[in-house]
Amino acid sequence: MPELKVKGVTIIETFAEAFPMVGTRVVITAPTLEWALISARTMTGFATSVIACGAEAGIERTLSKSETPDGRPGVAVLLFTMDAGKLQTQLRNRVGQCVLTSPGSACYAGLEGEKKLKLGASLRFFGDGWQMSKVIGGRRYWRIPVMGGEFVCEDKTGLTKKAVGGGNLLVLGKSHASVLAACSRAVKAMAEIPDVITPFPGGIVRSGSKVGSKYKGQIASTNDAYCPSLKGAVKSELPLNVEAVLEIVIDGLTADAISKAMHAGIHAIARGGAREGVTHITAGNYGGNLGPHHFHLKEIVG
Amino acid sequence: MSALTFELKNTPDQRLDLSPLVPARLGDLSRKDIEAIPINTTRAKLTVGDAFKIKGKDAENIRFEGTDSRCDKIGAKLAGGAILVDGDAGMLLGAQMKRGKIGVTGSAGVLTGASMAGGEIAVRRDVGEQAAGVAVGETMGIKGGFITIGGDAGALLGERMRRGLVVVGGKAGDYAGGRMIAGTLLLKRGAGRYAGYGNRRGSLIFMEKPRNILPTYSDCGVMEFDYLRLLEKWLREQGLRIRLSARARRLMGDIAVLGKGEMLILA
Numbered sequence: 351m352p353e354l355k356v357k358g359v360t361i362i363e364t365f366a367e368a369f370p371m372v373g374t375r376v377v378i379t380a381p382t383l384e385w386a387l388i389s390a391r392t393m394t395g396f397a398t399s400v401i402a403c404g405a406e407a408g409i410e411r412t413l414s415k416s417e418t419p420d421g422r423p424g425v426a427v428l429l430f431t432m433d434a435g436k437l438q439t440q441l442r443n444r445v446g447q448c449v450l451t452s453p454g455s456a457c458y459a460g461l462e463g464e465k466k467l468k469l470g471a472s473l474r475f476f477g478d479g480w481q482m483s484k485v486i487g488g489r490r491y492w493r494i495p496v497m498g499g500e501f502v503c504e505d506k507t508g509l510t511k512k513a514v515g516g517g518n519l520l521v522l523g524k525s526h527a528s529v530l531a532a533c534s535r536a537v538k539a540m541a542e543i544p545d546v547i548t549p550f551p552g553g554i555v556r557s558g559s560k561v562g563s564k565y566k567g568q569i570a571s572t573n574d575a576y577c578p579s580l581k582g583a584v585k586s587e588l589p590l591n592v593e594a595v596l597e598i599v600i601d602g603l604t605a606d607a608i609s610k611a612m613h614a615g616i617h618a619i620a621r622g623g624a625r626e627g628v629t630h631i632t633a634g635n636y637g638g639n640l641g642p643h644h645f646h647l648k649e650i651v652g
Numbered sequence: 653m654s655a656l657t658f659e660l661k662n663t664p665d666q667r668l669d670l671s672p673l674v675p676a677r678l679g680d681l682s683r684k685d686i687e688a689i690p691i692n693t694t695r696a697k698l699t700v701g702d703a704f705k706i707k708g709k710d711a712e713n714i715r716f717e718g719t720d721s722r723c724d725k726i727g728a729k730l731a732g733g734a735i736l737v738d739g740d741a742g743m744l745l746g747a748q749m750k751r752g753k754i755g756v757t758g759s760a761g762v763l764t765g766a767s768m769a770g771g772e773i774a775v776r777r778d779v780g781e782q783a784a785g786v787a788v789g790e791t792m793g794i795k796g797g798f799i800t801i802g803g804d805a806g807a808l809l810g811e812r813m814r815r816g817l818v819v820v821g822g823k824a825g826d827y828a829g830g831r832m833i834a835g836t837l838l839l840k841r842g843a844g845r846y847a848g849y850g851n852r853r854g855s856l857i858f859m860e861k862p863r864n865i866l867p868t869y870s871d872c873g874v875m876e877f878d879y880l881r882l883l884e885k886w887l888r889e890q891g892l893r894i895r896l897s898a899r900a901r902r903l904m905g906d907i908a909v910l911g912k913g914e915m916l917i918l919a
Contacts (some may be wrong), residue, residue, distance in 0.1 A: 419885060
């Protein structure tokens, strides 16, 4: 079988294995885009992986004044967990502690969704009886008096059970700098795709994990097959000349959105990648038995 | 398909009850059946065919032409579809309606949109007393939906309203928002005396400083309200360009009752 190459970078014939998740979107607005971003970054901080953060979250994109319900600059945030109950708790805690508290913020539903999650419906109790409900065009909003004025928060937001988490790309290269540069380009390209986020720091994971460990109670541990320093010690997946591997994990509201993001990512990595020292693009899976969503790189590249 | 049109032939010698002329009732009827519907309000029998010339077919789009202030209950209990009144409407226009749209090019009588639960009413000119108020046999005024009045509104606008939004382009009469439970009145040219009397949780938004403010409203000062930004943007999406500056003086009241309502006076 001929090797599949894109601009000199080898695409391994494998697939990314991903899992069903539940997801939601909220829109945060503020007096300036800077403050909407501060609020959104705070809300999506410490949300890289459900393994220990409770949720995976990120900024989907910024919104212009004409795109937000109150005509102020805004940010769309996506939040994912493994089930609806956890998503509700995470949403309430994160909006309650990070958006309600952020100067001049307001928070609105960003998804219609077949089912609803409480947003202002639970945060309104912060108003201690002084909160006011307003229905505009069939949508309920809460006005909660706070020291900075009023926090306006929509009653509910939508939830989707069709979300997918764990779409991924692994990038192998001859130097750390080359892989980091290529992955940064890929994250930038994926940011243009709607309905997806890359929840890790700057969108990139340097410590991909495998399931389980030699230690009791440790549910995930380092992906030794991809650690360059262990090439000679374990059953490595890496050629000897690979010095670094970085991963991009993608969560999306739909499987289709993840495919599109992976497509954009692969082509962004390949653009100048080989010249810089990127050798391979591959993806992480568990043999195909765990997650129902399989994103085959060969199909995605085309 | 052209709108099902009812053109008033000449001024009838009694008030008319036009509540049967709604899409849900007319959809399956033949022209002949429609003409036989009684609309009299006295013992002198009068049918649709006696009073109106009928044109068109589309019962989801009903049009009244040449109607006057004695044509009552147009669109009452409307549950969908659109009604356009090219002329004036009488009392109880769109009363207790649930869904759909009603437009009036002229004025409407008393109890316009009384106890309605949803949908939209747009009256280009004036409305009578108790618009968005309490329909006969009901305990609450408007419970949802959106009313725009281009001209003036009579006394007791939004009396005992529970939910919904009423926009008045002209001046509202006395007791605007009287005994209101919740909901929003947006008054572009102010109101008469006793506005917000007995208001529990409702919002009265004044674009001009009202001349009389009840002593049972207490001043909370001026601040910015994102709520007004939200409302302005939604109104613009509905085709109403109303400039609400976000800054407003807030007065809370009526403290003679619950006191959690408000007047927002644009600053």
